[in-house]
Amino acid sequence: MARLVIVSNRVPPPRATGGVSAGGLAVALQSFVEPGTLWFGWSGRVTEKPSGKPGFADGQGVTYATIDLSSEDYDRFYVGFANSSLWPLLHFRLGLMRYRREDFEGYLVVNGNFADALMPMLRDDDMIWVHDYHLIPLALALRERGFNGRIGFFLHIPFVPASVLEALPPARDLLRALCAYDVVGFQTHTHLEDFLDCARRFTGFAVEGQEVVTNGRRVRAIADPIGIDxxxxxxxxxxxxxxxxxxxxxxxxxxxxxxxxxxxxxxxxxxxxxxxxxxxxxxxxxxxxxxxxxxxxxxxxxxxxxxxxxxxxxxxxxxxxxxxxxxxxxxxxxxxxxxxxxxxxxxxxxxxxxxxxxxxxxxxxxxxxxxxxxxxxxxxxxxxxxxxxxxxxxxxxxxxxxxxxxxxxxxxxxxxxxxxxxxxxxxxxxxxxxxxxxxxxxxxxxxxxxxxxxx
Incomplete structure (x- = not known):
């Protein structure tokens, strides 16, 4: 059976007693993650000169691999584009959105760094499940580096109608990046329909039912509400x-x-x-x-x-x-x-x-x-x-x-x-x-x- 690789902005550290610490995503996935799973992402640490090489920890057979960010990457990727541009935009708060090109470039750089660190750990038949708005371009970065396996993306926050999304200058770039995934998941049917409408309007790709048809790929969009235990x-x-x-x-x-x-x-x-x-x-x-x-x-x-x-x-x-x-x-x-x-x-x-x-x-x-x-x-x-x-x-x-x-x-x-x-x-x-x-x-x-x- 194919190995599951989970990628998220932050990786929950394994507890000494086994399992992971509580957090929204960690709590939702902890009953599903099984021995053999790889969970990869940012360590939460900001260092002067990150090596780009992952650190590893093990918890009940699950491998947790993390990389650090530099202060410049943190400012541009995390504070800048992710949380000062995407977060307010996707919560319908255009008046709070701040966009700078250098922040978007830093966002792409960090996603590229994630891909560089992850690629040596991947197997051809891995299934990769990427989580949330920090990592929208990751599939495209992995495809550019030669990974052809299945990659899915789930957006935990809202998606917005075309009239809101178009306020973000690189909106079309992000939509095309989403279309490098095989499956794109949303919390509600409203968010799903807004995504399909934006893909239809802004990418030039065809939309057939709940699929976006790109050059050589069919991207399936699903509504999959998250729950609790x-x-x-x-x-x-x-x-x-x-x-x-x-x-x-x-x-x-x-x-x-x-x-x-x-x-x-x-x-x-x-x-x-x-x-x-x-x-x-x-x-x-x-x-x-x-x-x-x-x-x-x-x-x-x-x-x-x-x-x-x-x-x-x-x-x-x-x-x-x-x-x-x-x-x-x-x-x-x-x-x-x-x-x-x-x-x-x-x-x-x-x-x-x-x-x-x-x-x-x-x-x-x-x-x-x-x-x-x-x-x-x-x-x-x-x-x-x-x-x-x-x-x-x-x-x-x-x-x-x-x-x-x-x-x-x-x-x-x-x-x-x-x-x-x-x-x-x-x-x-x-x-x-x-x-x-x-x-x-x-x-x-x-x-x-x-x-x-x-x-």
Whole structure:
């Protein structure tokens, strides 16, 4: 059987006890990765003069191979084009997109360096699965170096319509690079259709059904929503609910309902709008004063990107304003923290919460929404409030869907959730739970790899 080679921007370091550390991609793939797999990517280290030769580690028969980046490569590839051009563009934030030709050139250079380091490790019959926007040109770089085997690509974040994509100067180059893959996967059917439309408009290639026909290659596009290990997360949540940590949280609430949000501190997540929505709840529905506490966990990320620094200052100001306006001597309505919380503790917090607030302005999928559903006690479940612009909304339509740009809509949904009868909560949760337990991480992996095997 062909060996699976996974390529991602960051490679999860193997733990001494086996397996990999928790992270979105690592958690999704860990049950699928088996002995013999090669996982390749950036080490996360920035060094003065990278050698370009991979370092190796082994975990339960899986080989983890990594290379370092130079500071110039890091600035141009990672901070520059990937996170200052592609990330805002693909999240529909054209006003935040910054493009420089030298950054795009650095992006191509690093993808070429990845290909140079990976090629000596490849076998002719390997199947390569490349992940996310950092590595769009990698298949083209590997083809130029002589690899003719199967290569698939999965985009974990949204794709955009042609009218948005064309704002990026090298959009056509990136679309042609995507067409060097055999299979290209997206989180939702909307993202898939937008890709096919862009390929039709900008590449000159023909589109037949869900395939792009290039010079000598048929590129199959699929919608393959990512999932979680729902049963495993539910077990973790049930165990965590009985820990001293969660008991301390319950004691601190003094019987109040808990609304929880947890994500990276990122402008795509709609955090200022969410804070304003909570403030609108307290101003428009004063009957909830002293009966609800909101916990916002927003782990710091990409602190060397200016827009993230601005966002953090704005959230600090909004949190202070909300608590200054509404706090009483024995009630602080908004609890805001920017440190990382362990996944096991998050599972217990989700189970203890009456409301899960997942309101990104745009998201490829959003696994927090699925984790919140999986964590709930079916006998007394909480209510999920979900952005209509998260990919998860395509599957989780029985959540309370909101437009995240409308703080009043968020406030009204929170009010509905707090007033909702237990019968309606159970009914909604049962439908959501079926969806989360059907579309799992294992299913996501199997669908994609089966498509790649058939390429």
């Amino acid at each position: 729902a049963a495993g997360f539910a077990r973790v949540a049930a165990r965590s609910a009985g820990t001293a940590y969660i008991q301390r949280v319950r004691d601190s609430l003094i019987g109040r309902a808990l609304a929880i949000s947890a994500e990276r501190l990122d402008y795509s997540k709609g955090l200022p709008n969410r804070f304003e929505g909570f403030a609108r709840l307290l101003s428009r529905f004063p009957q909830h004063h002293r009966h609800i506490s909101m916990l916002q966990i927003a782990a710091r990320s990409r602190e060397d990107v200016a827009e993230y620094q601005v966002l953090r200052r704005e959230l600090d100001r909004l949190a202070g304003d909300i608590n200054g306006r509404f706090s009483q001597f024995d009630w602080v309505p908004l609890r805001y923290m920017t440190q990382t919380v362990a996944r096991t503790k998050l599972a217990g917090l989700f189970r203890a919460a009456r409301i899960g607030l997942v309101t990104p302005l745009r998201d490829g999928m959003n696994l927090v929404a699925k984790e919140f559903v999986a964590a709930q006690d079916p006998a007394d479940p909480g209510v999920l409030i979900l952005s209509q612009f998260a990919g998860a909304a395509e599957e989780l339509s029985d959540a309370l869907l909101v437009n995240p740009y409308d703080p009043d809509a968020i406030a009204e949904a929170m009010h509905v959730a707090l007033e909702m009868s237990i019968d309606e909560r159970r009914e909604r949760h049962a439908v959501l739970r079926r969806a989360v337990f059907d579309v799992t991480a294992a299913r996501y992996c199997n669908v994609f790899v089966d498509a790649l095997r058939g390429a």
